Amino acid sequence: MGAGYVGLVTGACLADINLDVTCVDIDEDKINLLKKSVVPFYEPALEEIIKRTTEKSKLAFSTDIRKSLQHANVIIIAVGTPSLEDGNADVQNVFAAAQSIGAYINQDCLVVIKSTVPIGTTLLIKNEIQNIIQKRKQHFNVDIASNPEFLKEGNAVSDFTKPDRIIIGVETEHAKNTFLKIYKPFVLNQYPILFMDITSAEMTKYAANAMLATRISFMNEIANLCEAVKANVNMVRMGVGSDNRIGSKFLYSGIGYGGSCFPKDVKAIIKTAEKYGLPFELLKAVESINHQQKQLLFKKLMNHFKSIEGKVFAIWGLAFKAHTDDIREAPSLTLIQAITDAGGYTKVYDPVAMPNAETQLKHNPAVTFCQTANDTIKDANALLIVTEWPEFRILDLQIIKTLLKEHVIFDGRNLLNKDELNQFGFTYYGIVMKNQE
Numbered sequence: 001m002g003a004g005y006v007g008l009v010t011g012a013c014l015a016d017i018n019l020d021v022t023c024v025d026i027d028e029d030k031i032n033l034l035k036k037s038v039v040p041f042y043e044p045a046l047e048e049i050i051k052r053t054t055e056k057s058k059l060a061f062s063t064d065i066r067k068s069l070q071h072a073n074v075i076i077i078a079v080g081t082p083s084l085e086d087g088n089a090d091v092q093n094v095f096a097a098a099q100s101i102g103a104y105i106n107q108d109c110l111v112v113i114k115s116t117v118p119i120g121t122t123l124l125i126k127n128e129i130q131n132i133i134q135k136r137k138q139h140f141n142v143d144i145a146s147n148p149e150f151l152k153e154g155n156a157v158s159d160f161t162k163p164d165r166i167i168i169g170v171e172t173e174h175a176k177n178t179f180l181k182i183y184k185p186f187v188l189n190q191y192p193i194l195f196m197d198i199t200s201a202e203m204t205k206y207a208a209n210a211m212l213a214t215r216i217s218f219m220n221e222i223a224n225l226c227e228a229v230k231a232n233v234n235m236v237r238m239g240v241g242s243d244n245r246i247g248s249k250f251l252y253s254g255i256g257y258g259g260s261c262f263p264k265d266v267k268a269i270i271k272t273a274e275k276y277g278l279p280f281e282l283l284k285a286v287e288s289i290n291h292q293q294k295q296l297l298f299k300k301l302m303n304h305f306k307s308i309e310g311k312v313f314a315i316w317g318l319a320f321k322a323h324t325d326d327i328r329e330a331p332s333l334t335l336i337q338a339i340t341d342a343g344g345y346t347k348v349y350d351p352v353a354m355p356n357a358e359t360q361l362k363h364n365p366a367v368t369f370c371q372t373a374n375d376t377i378k379d380a381n382a383l384l385i386v387t388e389w390p391e392f393r394i395l396d397l398q399i400i401k402t403l404l405k406e407h408v409i410f411d412g413r414n415l416l417n418k419d420e421l422n423q424f425g426f427t428y429y430g431i432v433m434k435n436q437e
């Protein structure tokens, strides 16, 4: 249930290991596209699997929730759980899915919560389903499980098929054995499967995302200190990351984390902690550092120009990271809004996120959507690189120099070489390396 980034990847990959899967969604447009093997978002390698599995009739798509649920042995809920205004996770989609399950199933089944849900939700879902079945005066054994997802957008298929580990919270041996059947290829290939109780599985997902967000905010603070003491944060990162106890991943400083998961999951776990009387001070700091970090590129812009009223800025990259079209909570949105509020204009380009960006930004008259990266820089007062797309790494500086009105580059991802740019006559600002500016 839910054919988004998680549900669709899960459905397609399970169909690819020969299970019979129907991806069901309430979004008719999405399902109509999928029926034509068109993936409604950008995710490398996914379309191929969808084509392959639908041709073999292992994978189907439907908006008919009743029909899809009636005879299902296993129902995986992968619907969205966005943030509410107060920071809590909004679980209404999950409960709507549970109500459909209670209303429509016609046999025993295992219900798997793959959506990221606040601690305790999985057991509430079980009660909800059972109450509805009771009202129908039916008796089905409904097992419940928590199987949180750890895939990364942009690498989702590979993450799903070659997981670092699979986390499964169950209550019964029967549920555990069902998972061992579903994930048999993973068992055979010796990917670690950690069975635990449901609450611990729910908590594992939040703890993992909170830890990763903490590493990012920690490195951003280290980077800001490096800037003050004139140390090179890239060397510091490599030095720190070579320690086996620390590891080299997720140590890059930049303009803050975004996306559909870290911001909302950090907020949600803070809220859960509050509910139990525990102020999670560390994560509050992680959040506030991230908020400040998202303003950093704009601050550098203002330091350089003093006033940007009437000026035009080329923005390269809108997605919250490379290899995805997801712009949820992306630093680009914060930056564009700040430039607009200060009276500036933006010309924007992203290799894959333009449709999402147009939906989100079409009401902002100060934004111009461009077809190519070079279209954005024509007559712009500066270029700002916001997403680390590979195509922004190697540049034709001669063309950029000809097109840009003022030769200033703000590199929010530290992709470019300052010396080379200076030699070419550009003023260069990296995000966190004042000593190199």
Ligand code: NAD
Binding pocket: 001, 002, 003, 004, 005, 006, 007, 024, 025, 026, 027, 030, 078, 079, 080, 081, 093, 096, 097, 114, 115, 116, 117, 149, 150, 151, 152, 153, 260, 261
């Ligand atoms: P998404 O917004 O891309 O997709 C959710 C889909 O659910 C939508 O297509 C929506 O139409 C559908 N939906 C909503 N209510 C429904 C219902 N009652 N019945 C059927 N379909 C319904 O969301 P996503 O990014 O795939 O995330 C799904 C969940 O997985 C979230 O809880 C998220 O936190 C978690 N998660 C996401 C990622 C990620 O990288 N995107 C990674 C790990 C975990």
